[in-house]
Amino acid sequence: MEYVRNSDLKPACSDWPVHMQRAIDLAESVLTACPNPRVGCVLVRGGQVISEGWHSAAGAPHAEAMALEAAGPAAREAVAFVSLEPCAHHGKTGPCSEALIAAGVATVVIPMQDPHPAVSGKGIAQLAEAGVEVIMMVDFEDAARAINLGFLSRVERGRPRVRMKLAMSLDGRTALSNGDSKWITDVASRRDVQLLRASSSAVLTGIGTVLADDPSLTVRPEEMGLSADQRQYNALNLQNPPLRVVLDSALRTPAQSNLLAAAGRVLIYSAAAAPSAELAGLENCELKVAGNEARVQLHPVLESLASEYYCNDVLVEAGPTLCAAFLRSNLVDELIVYVAPKLMGSDGKALLDLHGIQTMADTPTFEVIETQQLERDVRLRLLPQVN
Ligand SMILES: NC(=O)c1ccc[n+]([C@@H]2O[C@H](COP(=O)([O-])OP(=O)(O)OC[C@H]3O[C@@H](n4cnc5c(N)ncnc54)[C@H](OP(=O)(O)O)[C@@H]3O)[C@@H](O)[C@H]2O)c1
Structure with missing residues:
Protein backbone atom coordinates (compact mmCIF):
# COMPACT_ATOMS: atom_id res chain seq x y z
CA MET A 1 0.00 0.00 0.00
CA GLU A 2 1.18 3.50 -0.80
CA TYR A 3 0.70 6.48 1.53
CA VAL A 4 0.25 9.87 -0.16
CA ARG A 5 -0.19 13.43 1.05
CA ASN A 6 -2.38 15.81 -0.96
CA SER A 7 0.68 17.91 -1.77
CA ASP A 8 2.39 14.86 -3.33
CA LEU A 9 -0.44 13.91 -5.72
CA LYS A 10 0.55 13.73 -9.39
CA PRO A 11 -1.19 16.26 -11.70
CA ALA A 12 -3.36 13.46 -13.13
CA CYS A 13 -4.68 12.86 -9.60
CA SER A 14 -5.30 16.49 -8.67
CA ASP A 15 -9.07 15.87 -8.34
CA TRP A 16 -8.62 13.05 -5.82
CA PRO A 17 -9.18 15.27 -2.74
CA VAL A 18 -12.57 16.29 -4.18
CA HIS A 19 -13.61 12.65 -4.64
CA MET A 20 -12.37 11.61 -1.21
CA GLN A 21 -14.21 14.52 0.41
CA ARG A 22 -17.35 13.50 -1.49
CA ALA A 23 -17.05 9.91 -0.18
CA ILE A 24 -16.78 11.28 3.36
CA ASP A 25 -19.76 13.62 2.80
CA LEU A 26 -21.88 10.70 1.53
CA ALA A 27 -21.02 8.72 4.65
CA GLU A 28 -21.95 11.69 6.81
CA SER A 29 -25.33 12.11 5.12
CA VAL A 30 -26.52 9.05 7.04
CA LEU A 31 -27.38 9.82 10.67
CA THR A 32 -26.27 6.44 11.98
CA ALA A 33 -25.57 2.95 10.61
CA CYS A 34 -25.06 1.54 14.12
CA PRO A 35 -23.52 -0.88 14.93
CA ASN A 36 -21.67 -0.40 11.65
CA PRO A 37 -19.55 2.61 10.71
CA ARG A 38 -20.87 5.23 8.29
CA VAL A 39 -19.18 4.74 4.91
CA GLY A 40 -19.38 6.47 1.52
CA CYS A 41 -17.95 5.44 -1.86
CA VAL A 42 -17.35 7.26 -5.17
CA LEU A 43 -16.35 5.39 -8.35
CA VAL A 44 -14.39 7.42 -10.89
CA ARG A 45 -13.23 6.42 -14.38
CA GLY A 46 -11.40 8.65 -16.81
CA GLY A 47 -11.81 11.56 -14.40
CA GLN A 48 -15.63 11.20 -14.42
CA VAL A 49 -17.73 10.13 -11.45
CA ILE A 50 -19.62 7.05 -12.61
CA SER A 51 -21.49 6.17 -9.42
CA GLU A 52 -21.83 6.79 -5.69
CA GLY A 53 -22.85 4.69 -2.73
CA TRP A 54 -23.38 4.96 1.00
CA HIS A 55 -24.19 2.54 3.79
CA SER A 56 -27.58 3.53 5.17
CA ALA A 57 -28.12 0.93 7.91
CA ALA A 58 -26.90 -2.40 9.27
CA GLY A 59 -28.14 -5.08 6.87
CA ALA A 60 -28.42 -2.61 3.96
CA PRO A 61 -25.87 -2.82 1.13
CA HIS A 62 -22.42 -1.47 1.94
CA ALA A 63 -21.33 1.75 0.23
CA GLU A 64 -19.00 -0.09 -2.17
CA ALA A 65 -21.69 -2.63 -3.14
CA MET A 66 -24.20 0.16 -3.81
CA ALA A 67 -21.74 2.07 -6.01
CA LEU A 68 -20.64 -1.08 -7.88
CA GLU A 69 -24.25 -2.07 -8.50
CA ALA A 70 -25.03 1.38 -9.90
CA ALA A 71 -21.90 1.37 -12.11
CA GLY A 72 -22.29 -2.13 -13.56
CA PRO A 73 -19.57 -3.04 -16.12
CA ALA A 74 -18.34 0.59 -16.09
CA ALA A 75 -16.62 -0.18 -12.77
CA ARG A 76 -13.84 -2.07 -14.64
CA GLU A 77 -10.52 -0.15 -14.34
CA ALA A 78 -12.23 2.48 -12.14
CA VAL A 79 -10.76 4.20 -9.08
CA ALA A 80 -12.85 3.62 -5.95
CA PHE A 81 -12.72 6.30 -3.24
CA VAL A 82 -13.98 4.75 -0.02
CA SER A 83 -14.14 6.61 3.31
CA LEU A 84 -12.96 3.52 5.27
CA GLU A 85 -10.96 0.38 4.50
CA PRO A 86 -13.29 -2.05 2.64
CA CYS A 87 -14.49 -4.95 4.76
CA ALA A 88 -13.05 -8.40 4.18
CA HIS A 89 -15.46 -10.57 6.17
CA HIS A 90 -18.87 -12.12 5.71
CA GLY A 91 -21.32 -10.21 7.88
CA LYS A 92 -24.95 -9.56 6.93
CA THR A 93 -23.58 -8.82 3.42
CA GLY A 94 -20.55 -10.21 1.51
CA PRO A 95 -17.00 -8.80 1.75
CA CYS A 96 -16.52 -5.53 -0.15
CA SER A 97 -12.88 -6.36 -0.92
CA GLU A 98 -14.08 -9.37 -2.97
CA ALA A 99 -16.77 -7.32 -4.71
CA LEU A 100 -14.24 -4.64 -5.72
CA ILE A 101 -11.85 -7.31 -7.04
CA ALA A 102 -14.63 -9.10 -8.94
CA ALA A 103 -15.76 -5.83 -10.53
CA GLY A 104 -12.25 -5.21 -11.86
CA VAL A 105 -11.63 -1.96 -10.00
CA ALA A 106 -8.00 -0.89 -10.63
CA THR A 107 -7.34 1.32 -7.60
CA VAL A 108 -8.88 1.70 -4.15
CA VAL A 109 -8.20 4.96 -2.31
CA ILE A 110 -8.91 5.12 1.43
CA PRO A 111 -8.22 7.63 4.23
CA MET A 112 -7.84 5.14 7.10
CA GLN A 113 -7.68 1.52 8.12
CA ASP A 114 -10.73 -0.01 9.81
CA PRO A 115 -9.73 -0.83 13.44
CA HIS A 116 -12.42 -3.51 13.75
CA PRO A 117 -10.57 -6.80 14.39
CA ALA A 118 -12.59 -8.57 11.66
CA VAL A 119 -11.30 -6.11 9.06
CA SER A 120 -8.20 -4.31 10.27
CA GLY A 121 -5.69 -4.55 7.42
CA LYS A 122 -7.35 -7.66 5.94
CA GLY A 123 -9.34 -5.70 3.35
CA ILE A 124 -6.18 -3.90 2.24
CA ALA A 125 -4.22 -7.18 2.09
CA GLN A 126 -6.89 -8.98 0.03
CA LEU A 127 -7.06 -6.15 -2.48
CA ALA A 128 -3.28 -5.91 -2.78
CA GLU A 129 -2.93 -9.70 -3.21
CA ALA A 130 -5.42 -9.55 -6.09
CA GLY A 131 -3.32 -6.86 -7.80
CA VAL A 132 -5.56 -3.91 -6.92
CA GLU A 133 -3.53 -0.79 -6.15
CA VAL A 134 -4.36 0.52 -2.64
CA ILE A 135 -3.56 4.11 -1.74
CA MET A 136 -3.97 5.78 1.64
CA MET A 137 -4.68 9.53 1.51
CA VAL A 138 -3.26 10.36 4.92
CA ASP A 139 -4.45 13.99 4.97
CA PHE A 140 -8.06 12.76 5.17
CA GLU A 141 -7.59 10.52 8.20
CA ASP A 142 -8.89 13.08 10.73
CA ALA A 143 -11.97 13.87 8.64
CA ALA A 144 -12.67 10.16 8.16
CA ARG A 145 -12.32 9.47 11.90
CA ALA A 146 -14.58 12.42 12.75
CA ILE A 147 -17.62 10.86 11.05
CA ASN A 148 -17.26 7.60 12.98
CA LEU A 149 -16.27 8.70 16.48
CA GLY A 150 -18.88 6.45 18.08
CA PHE A 151 -17.92 3.34 16.12
CA LEU A 152 -14.22 4.01 16.78
CA SER A 153 -14.89 4.54 20.49
CA ARG A 154 -16.68 1.19 20.76
CA VAL A 155 -14.04 -0.72 18.81
CA GLU A 156 -10.93 0.99 20.22
CA ARG A 157 -12.01 1.81 23.82
CA GLY A 158 -14.71 -0.78 24.48
N1 LIG B 1 -32.39 20.83 31.16
C1 LIG B 1 -32.15 19.63 30.74
O1 LIG B 1 -31.43 19.45 29.73
C2 LIG B 1 -32.75 18.47 31.47
C3 LIG B 1 -32.69 17.19 30.92
C4 LIG B 1 -33.26 16.13 31.64
C5 LIG B 1 -33.83 16.38 32.89
N2 LIG B 1 -33.88 17.63 33.38
C6 LIG B 1 -34.52 17.91 34.68
O2 LIG B 1 -33.82 17.24 35.70
C7 LIG B 1 -34.70 17.07 36.80
C8 LIG B 1 -34.43 15.74 37.45
O3 LIG B 1 -33.14 15.79 38.00
P1 LIG B 1 -32.46 14.58 38.72
O4 LIG B 1 -31.08 15.01 39.06
O5 LIG B 1 -33.33 14.11 39.83
O6 LIG B 1 -32.55 13.44 37.60
P2 LIG B 1 -31.50 12.52 36.86
O7 LIG B 1 -30.14 13.09 36.93
O8 LIG B 1 -32.07 12.23 35.53
O9 LIG B 1 -31.57 11.20 37.73
C9 LIG B 1 -30.88 11.14 38.93
C10 LIG B 1 -30.96 9.75 39.48
O10 LIG B 1 -30.25 8.83 38.66
C11 LIG B 1 -29.98 7.70 39.48
N3 LIG B 1 -28.65 7.18 39.24
C12 LIG B 1 -28.37 5.89 38.91
N4 LIG B 1 -27.08 5.71 38.85
C13 LIG B 1 -26.47 6.88 39.14
C14 LIG B 1 -25.12 7.28 39.24
N5 LIG B 1 -24.12 6.43 39.02
N6 LIG B 1 -24.87 8.57 39.58
C15 LIG B 1 -25.87 9.43 39.80
N7 LIG B 1 -27.18 9.11 39.71
C16 LIG B 1 -27.49 7.83 39.39
C17 LIG B 1 -30.08 8.16 40.92
O11 LIG B 1 -31.21 7.54 41.54
P3 LIG B 1 -31.06 6.04 42.08
O12 LIG B 1 -29.73 5.92 42.78
O13 LIG B 1 -32.24 5.83 42.92
O14 LIG B 1 -31.08 5.20 40.87
C18 LIG B 1 -30.32 9.65 40.82
O15 LIG B 1 -31.14 10.17 41.83
C19 LIG B 1 -36.10 17.20 36.25
O16 LIG B 1 -36.71 18.33 36.82
C20 LIG B 1 -35.90 17.39 34.76
O17 LIG B 1 -36.82 18.31 34.22
C21 LIG B 1 -33.34 18.67 32.71
Missing part, protein backbone atom coordinates in the same frame (compact mmCIF):
# COMPACT_ATOMS: atom_id res chain seq x y z
CA ARG A 159 -17.28 1.86 25.33
CA PRO A 160 -19.62 4.06 23.27
CA ARG A 161 -18.98 7.72 22.59
CA VAL A 162 -20.96 9.72 25.16
CA ARG A 163 -22.63 12.94 24.12
CA MET A 164 -24.50 14.90 26.78
CA LYS A 165 -27.35 17.23 25.95
CA LEU A 166 -28.18 20.07 28.34
CA ALA A 167 -30.75 22.84 27.98
CA MET A 168 -30.54 25.93 30.17
CA SER A 169 -31.47 29.57 30.57
CA LEU A 170 -28.92 32.34 30.24
CA ASP A 171 -28.41 32.18 34.01
CA GLY A 172 -27.71 28.43 33.92
CA ARG A 173 -31.10 27.24 35.26
CA THR A 174 -33.08 24.23 34.05
CA ALA A 175 -36.36 24.74 35.91
CA LEU A 176 -38.13 27.35 38.02
CA SER A 177 -38.16 26.88 41.79
CA ASN A 178 -41.64 25.29 41.49
CA GLY A 179 -40.22 22.71 39.03
CA ASP A 180 -41.79 24.22 35.88
CA SER A 181 -39.42 23.65 32.96
CA LYS A 182 -41.64 23.45 29.85
CA TRP A 183 -40.25 24.85 27.70
CA ILE A 184 -36.87 26.44 28.33
CA THR A 185 -35.79 26.31 24.68
CA ASP A 186 -37.50 27.02 21.34
CA VAL A 187 -39.00 24.59 18.84
CA ALA A 188 -35.82 24.74 16.72
CA SER A 189 -33.70 23.47 19.62
CA ARG A 190 -36.13 20.69 20.43
CA ARG A 191 -36.16 19.69 16.75
CA ASP A 192 -32.38 19.58 16.87
CA VAL A 193 -32.53 17.28 19.90
CA GLN A 194 -34.72 14.92 17.86
CA LEU A 195 -31.96 14.73 15.25
CA LEU A 196 -29.41 14.08 17.98
CA ARG A 197 -31.53 11.20 19.26
CA ALA A 198 -31.93 9.80 15.76
CA SER A 199 -28.16 9.84 15.31
CA SER A 200 -27.61 7.90 18.56
CA SER A 201 -27.65 4.20 19.34
CA ALA A 202 -29.10 4.83 22.80
CA VAL A 203 -30.71 7.69 24.71
CA LEU A 204 -29.90 7.45 28.42
CA THR A 205 -31.54 9.15 31.39
CA GLY A 206 -31.79 8.88 35.19
CA ILE A 207 -34.73 7.81 37.32
CA GLY A 208 -35.00 11.41 38.60
CA THR A 209 -35.98 12.61 35.12
CA VAL A 210 -38.36 9.69 34.58
CA LEU A 211 -40.19 10.49 37.84
CA ALA A 212 -40.18 14.29 37.35
CA ASP A 213 -40.96 14.61 33.62
CA ASP A 214 -42.30 11.21 32.51
CA PRO A 215 -40.55 11.53 29.11
CA SER A 216 -40.95 8.99 26.30
CA LEU A 217 -37.45 9.71 24.85
CA THR A 218 -38.63 8.50 21.44
CA VAL A 219 -37.52 9.71 18.00
CA ARG A 220 -40.39 11.60 16.38
CA PRO A 221 -39.64 12.30 12.70
CA GLU A 222 -42.70 14.54 12.42
CA GLU A 223 -41.02 16.92 14.89
CA MET A 224 -37.79 17.13 12.90
CA GLY A 225 -38.90 19.44 10.13
CA LEU A 226 -37.10 17.32 7.55
CA SER A 227 -39.70 17.32 4.79
CA ALA A 228 -37.49 19.49 2.54
CA ASP A 229 -34.70 16.96 2.74
CA GLN A 230 -36.10 13.53 1.95
CA ARG A 231 -32.62 12.10 1.58
CA GLN A 232 -31.87 12.74 5.21
CA TYR A 233 -35.34 11.57 6.17
CA ASN A 234 -34.71 8.28 4.37
CA ALA A 235 -31.42 8.01 6.18
CA LEU A 236 -33.30 7.90 9.48
CA ASN A 237 -33.17 4.35 10.58
CA LEU A 238 -36.76 4.17 11.77
CA GLN A 239 -36.74 0.36 11.85
CA ASN A 240 -33.98 0.50 14.42
CA PRO A 241 -34.69 3.46 16.75
CA PRO A 242 -32.30 4.20 19.61
CA LEU A 243 -32.49 2.00 22.65
CA ARG A 244 -33.92 3.94 25.62
CA VAL A 245 -31.93 3.41 28.80
CA VAL A 246 -32.70 4.35 32.43
CA LEU A 247 -30.27 4.23 35.35
CA ASP A 248 -32.48 3.33 38.27
CA SER A 249 -30.65 1.76 41.23
CA ALA A 250 -33.79 0.78 43.17
CA LEU A 251 -36.06 0.01 40.17
CA ARG A 252 -38.51 2.81 40.86
CA THR A 253 -39.49 3.23 37.18
CA PRO A 254 -43.32 3.10 37.07
CA ALA A 255 -44.60 0.33 34.80
CA GLN A 256 -47.16 2.87 33.49
CA SER A 257 -44.54 5.48 32.52
CA ASN A 258 -44.61 7.03 29.04
CA LEU A 259 -41.16 5.55 28.47
CA LEU A 260 -42.53 2.01 28.77
CA ALA A 261 -45.87 2.77 27.10
CA ALA A 262 -44.20 4.03 23.91
CA ALA A 263 -43.17 1.49 21.26
CA GLY A 264 -39.53 0.38 21.34
CA ARG A 265 -37.11 -1.32 23.67
CA VAL A 266 -36.26 0.03 27.13
CA LEU A 267 -33.28 -1.10 29.14
CA ILE A 268 -33.17 -0.41 32.88
CA TYR A 269 -29.91 -0.77 34.80
CA SER A 270 -30.33 -1.23 38.54
CA ALA A 271 -28.13 -2.10 41.50
CA ALA A 272 -29.58 -5.60 41.87
CA ALA A 273 -32.99 -4.40 43.09
CA ALA A 274 -36.00 -6.71 42.92
CA PRO A 275 -38.45 -5.59 40.20
CA SER A 276 -42.18 -5.27 40.78
CA ALA A 277 -44.20 -8.03 39.11
CA GLU A 278 -45.61 -5.43 36.70
CA LEU A 279 -42.17 -4.22 35.61
CA ALA A 280 -40.76 -7.73 35.34
CA GLY A 281 -43.70 -8.73 33.12
CA LEU A 282 -43.22 -6.04 30.48
CA GLU A 283 -42.14 -7.43 27.10
CA ASN A 284 -40.37 -4.32 25.82
CA CYS A 285 -38.36 -3.82 29.03
CA GLU A 286 -35.08 -5.53 29.84
CA LEU A 287 -33.62 -5.36 33.35
CA LYS A 288 -29.86 -5.42 33.90
CA VAL A 289 -27.57 -5.04 36.88
CA ALA A 290 -24.58 -2.69 36.64
CA GLY A 291 -21.88 -3.02 39.29
CA ASN A 292 -22.03 -4.44 42.78
CA GLU A 293 -22.63 -1.30 44.81
CA ALA A 294 -25.79 0.30 46.14
CA ARG A 295 -25.94 2.64 43.15
CA VAL A 296 -25.72 1.85 39.43
CA GLN A 297 -22.08 2.16 38.29
CA LEU A 298 -21.43 4.13 35.13
CA HIS A 299 -18.40 2.29 33.69
CA PRO A 300 -20.14 -1.13 33.70
CA VAL A 301 -23.22 0.46 32.09
CA LEU A 302 -21.16 1.83 29.21
CA GLU A 303 -19.19 -1.40 28.83
CA SER A 304 -22.44 -3.35 28.69
CA LEU A 305 -23.95 -0.97 26.12
CA ALA A 306 -20.88 -1.48 23.92
CA SER A 307 -20.34 -5.22 24.30
CA GLU A 308 -23.91 -6.52 24.66
CA TYR A 309 -25.92 -3.95 22.69
CA TYR A 310 -23.27 -2.76 20.16
CA CYS A 311 -24.00 0.90 20.89
CA ASN A 312 -21.69 3.31 19.09
CA ASP A 313 -23.18 6.57 20.39
CA VAL A 314 -25.00 7.24 23.64
CA LEU A 315 -26.90 10.48 24.19
CA VAL A 316 -27.27 11.39 27.87
CA GLU A 317 -30.45 13.40 28.47
CA ALA A 318 -30.60 13.43 32.24
CA GLY A 319 -31.01 15.80 35.16
CA PRO A 320 -28.35 17.57 37.27
CA THR A 321 -27.53 14.49 39.39
CA LEU A 322 -26.69 11.96 36.68
CA CYS A 323 -25.14 14.52 34.32
CA ALA A 324 -22.78 15.65 37.08
CA ALA A 325 -21.91 12.02 37.85
CA PHE A 326 -20.96 11.41 34.19
CA LEU A 327 -18.82 14.57 34.16
CA ARG A 328 -17.11 13.75 37.47
CA SER A 329 -16.23 10.31 36.07
CA ASN A 330 -14.70 11.88 32.93
CA LEU A 331 -17.10 9.86 30.80
CA VAL A 332 -18.39 12.70 28.60
CA ASP A 333 -16.87 13.01 25.14
CA GLU A 334 -18.95 15.95 23.94
CA LEU A 335 -21.38 18.41 25.52
CA ILE A 336 -24.22 19.90 23.48
CA VAL A 337 -25.71 22.83 25.37
CA TYR A 338 -28.82 24.73 24.24
CA VAL A 339 -28.86 28.20 25.80
CA ALA A 340 -32.19 30.06 25.85
CA PRO A 341 -31.94 33.86 26.12
CA LYS A 342 -34.08 34.12 29.23
CA LEU A 343 -33.47 34.43 32.96
CA MET A 344 -35.06 31.92 35.32
CA GLY A 345 -33.75 33.36 38.57
CA SER A 346 -31.32 32.30 41.23
CA ASP A 347 -33.99 30.22 43.01
CA GLY A 348 -34.36 28.13 39.84
CA LYS A 349 -32.74 24.67 39.53
CA ALA A 350 -29.07 24.54 38.66
CA LEU A 351 -27.78 22.86 35.49
CA LEU A 352 -25.51 20.44 37.33
CA ASP A 353 -25.24 19.06 40.81
CA LEU A 354 -21.55 19.90 41.21
CA HIS A 355 -20.28 21.00 44.60
CA GLY A 356 -17.08 21.70 46.43
CA ILE A 357 -14.87 23.06 43.67
CA GLN A 358 -12.31 25.04 45.69
CA THR A 359 -9.85 26.49 43.20
CA MET A 360 -10.04 27.82 39.65
CA ALA A 361 -7.44 25.21 38.73
CA ASP A 362 -10.03 22.56 39.62
CA THR A 363 -12.87 23.94 37.49
CA PRO A 364 -13.86 21.52 34.74
CA THR A 365 -13.05 23.35 31.50
CA PHE A 366 -14.23 22.87 27.93
CA GLU A 367 -13.20 23.82 24.44
CA VAL A 368 -15.98 25.33 22.33
CA ILE A 369 -15.88 23.60 18.94
CA GLU A 370 -19.04 25.07 17.44
CA THR A 371 -21.62 27.76 18.12
CA GLN A 372 -24.86 27.95 16.17
CA GLN A 373 -27.93 30.12 16.56
CA LEU A 374 -31.20 28.15 16.36
CA GLU A 375 -33.99 30.73 16.14
CA ARG A 376 -33.63 32.56 19.47
CA ASP A 377 -31.47 29.95 21.19
CA VAL A 378 -27.78 29.27 20.84
CA ARG A 379 -26.34 25.77 20.59
CA LEU A 380 -22.83 25.18 21.87
CA ARG A 381 -20.80 22.07 21.16
CA LEU A 382 -17.97 21.58 23.63
CA LEU A 383 -15.21 19.08 24.28
CA PRO A 384 -13.96 18.50 27.83
CA GLN A 385 -10.36 19.64 28.22
CA VAL A 386 -8.07 17.12 29.80
CA ASN A 387 -5.78 18.86 32.33
